[in-house]
Amino acid sequence: MKREIPLLIVGITGFAMLIQYFIPTDWSEFIFTYSQDWVIVIGILALPLGIWSLIKANVLKLKVPDERFYSAVLLAGFLAMLVTGTKRESLEAGSTFMTIFTNVLIPIQATIFSLLAFFIASAAYRAFRARSVLATILLVTALIIMFRFIPLGPISTANLSAVSWILSVPNMAAKRAIMMGIGLGATATAIKIILGIERTYMGHD
Amino acid sequence: MSLISRIIAAVMILACTGGGVLAQTPALETLADTLGPPAPMPPSHVVIKDKTNDAGHGLIITWELSVDDGGGRDNVIMYDIARSNSPDGEFTSRGIVPKGVNEYEDADDQAPTPTSPNPDYMAAGSTWYYRITAISDKQVRSETSDTAMGVTEENLFHWGKLPILVAVVLFTAYILNFIRSARKGKKLYVRPLAGINAVDDAIGRATEMGKPILYILGLGTAGDIATIAGFTILARVARRTAEYQTRVLVPVQDPVVLAVAQETVRTAYLEAGRPEQYNPDNVFYVTALQFPYVAAVNGIMLRERPATNFYMGVFYAESLILAETGNIAGSIQISGTDQVAQLPFFVAATDYTLIGEELYAASAYLSQEPVQLGTLKAQDYLKAIIMIVIILGAIAITGKWTFIREMVTINL
Amino acid sequence: MTTGELILNGIAAFLTLCIFSFLYRDNPFYKFAERLVAGVATGYWTILLYHTNFTDKVIEPIFVYGQWYYIIPSLLGIMMWTRFSRKWSWISRYSIAFYIGISSGVSITVYLYTYLFKQLQATIATPITFDMAGLNMFLIVVAVLSALVYFFFSTPHKGVLGGISKVGIYVIMIGFGAGFGLTVMGRVALLVQRVIFLKDYFVVLFGG
């Protein structure tokens, strides 16, 4: 009852969605859109679980002297967005809500994203050492591709032909093979989930 | 030819009814004046068939080209397709196609609603009448073709998707078959995977160091298959950590993932016989957006200094930010994702990487249950079939035979 | 810039620097920005979902359009809240079951179509002719086959198969090297944008 019926539900809904794909009628189309809405609605209504988890952890930390300030900042940021965002119009440009979005969220997000420029360099420094055949292949390919920016006269011209070949032949082949493997692996896992063979995610008592 | 013209036709309908690509075509008035430029001969033999693989909202109209299209006076530049709901009713233009094309797909599946009535809607089982006119380069219209009739029909199976159905049935059959033979006790070999073998060592290391394990499920939802594979691996990891009494921290960014991850970890502690040691606060929600989530996880890595970081699931650009920060913190890192674009970064920056399909195989490996290992065998069989199709297909296409390629082509 | 804009840009510039300070080491400024953004992002997400998806998929269907059948997913969503109670939390498994069942059923065909059939079809689309292009097509076929062999799990990678699988992992590594090398440009461009943002701000601030 606590585990068997949910597993049965997984099997039935999964099978229904699988069959739906092959039936082109309006009915079938409706089931598809409607079921996608189920997933969306469950996802939205589950949000209080996340918020509760976040609030609880940070309210508890308010008692820890070293953490107090930071948790207060987090809670203040959260509340500020809730208070300024109550009206539908607050999603339009110019509102306090969107001003915070533009001047706090956007710059921080963009800056974290840009940290990648530094990390891609340090990762290359550490990983691209010719200590094995595989590492050497990785290193040489990445170097050839990066060298396309370096102006070295005739060497560069030859290098650019190599770049174009690498991209269209081995790189393309690698991508395709990895994708086909993923296709098989994901399909097998999904079939196992529907058949109830893969059920770890469900937990039990 | 026919596929292309179908696509043209489909797009033309949209263009003429909704977007109005060609709505600005100059008025195509007929020049009845016999002294004017000559009118082309009309197209003939109009045949109307149901559009297949649909819910009954479309018809395919074919005709024989006007004799002045590519021959005769050679003055046809396009055809106008007109429709009516009765043979004597008013015929209105549904679209045009360029010369040389003898097929048009007329479809409209926008059922009318109280707010948007749609008189052009083609209901399943409705009857329509068509006439085709050729138009010359001087905008002179031919006489109309004979009127032809067609009835829309609802189809119950999408034949264009047949190859996928065959693959599903074949795959399921193989999986069930290998599970059955595995249950009978047949021993199955699986080759070692470095990333899997490292899991136990990594947990042992955390125990020795007295530091926690950090388990990242990525940015996928609980419905993503890669995330579900991540849950299975999490269950194994959590079970070991329960046995060794090591903490496992799971920061997540989706509330449903939070619920499932908590349930997974709780069950793992239960199975390890230590339910009292399970702390639900170790699986916690951080925030929903990608980079704020990354910022928080980075902070955890540098402050908690986990002995081992796992990355299992769907990852985007954050893969390298996380992996490099984990490296700064001195953690051993094991990663696995089905995001092809992120694999290079995991391979470069983490100690072990499960590449694509290996992530899905990992749960079977870790369980060592014959039932799970059986599915790996099924995957290999499918892979062998794919390889045979590639070899035969490549040979066939070189000999200009397209039948193998067509066999694996999906016509949506 | 007006004073207001100057202040707002100043906040953005300050937070940008807070995040960059992480490169040196973890510090209170980074921690401040990290927590602030976690709070703001959660608040933003909550409000966004409330005004968009929640209104469109729960409130309007049920209360405006009278689509009573939208009550079912809403009930399933509310059943997730039983997780607040240890005793009743098993009820949430019903919701999770629908969530995962629907997603898995849809995934099967999506993965087979995009990841398998489309790739398969692309691999056997072009004839192998006796020129450079044909040679490359031949090489692609061979490379795809050997990379697929690398993913065989149930056979030992020894002998001929071991050799092919080795070629396969080489091919895969070339792909990874190329992917890594190609990405550098985009990442540098992101950093350039932030640097130019800071430069423009300081130029205005100090009247450079």
Added chain:
Amino acid sequence: MKILDKIMLIDRRWIYLAIGLAVIIPAIWSFEVPVTVSPEVKRIYDFVDQLEQNDYIFVAVDYDPSSLAELNPMTEAIINQAFAKNLKVVIVTLAQFGPGMVEEITSRLAANHQKIRGVDYCFLGYRPYPAITILAMGVDFRVPFPADYYGTPLDSLPVMQGIKNFGDVKGVIDLTAGNTADFWLIYGNGRYGFPLAIGITGVMSADYYQYLQSGQLFGIIPGVKGAAEYEDLVGFPGRGMEQMAYQVIAHSVIILFIIMSNVAYFATRTKKDKMGGGAL
């Protein structure tokens, strides 16, 4: 050996500093860097270069402002080249938010080259549904575009006299951020067989090199790098070149670090690699 040991265990913050400087320095002092031209870019340049005065070239500007940073430099370089050679240019856009951008670029460049709208070039405008628009233009430009972007009927434009469809243009260059390249390949080159080249964003470029191999494209301009190359060839340095300074320095820094790392690695190889890391 001591120095090499230190290099092996270099504090990553030195790497960060180097990358930071590589980006900050060009932001303060802008300068030009030399570029080496790729064969696939050179072929497009040569193609346009060998055309005779008053030959027609067709340019499709199929991107929205979100990809403007990478693609505008290409569009400008190509139109600059065409105007400088006194070619006639026909321009279309299949991107919804393209027209304003195209209008701005063409009128600015036309003024620079003393070219007259309707006489030396024609901007057809925008139509949705790329497949049908391309097919219809293959019949006659006047089918989808009875009038140009400014509402003048094509028949009354001097530049459009005696030109009917793709058969009358020497080649088509598509500047795109994504899938419109597929439409041009299938419905354009595939059906009407005109020479086709594309300029495309860096991330998308890898997927299109296969069409170079198969001969369906005669050239590709990939990302900022390609744009800078084209600007270099045409001799009108612009935004592409500007962005190149950052890229060249940053790439050089990373390459230098990789080389250093390997030198140190081989020199100290007898010792255990203490840095760890890397799945290999």
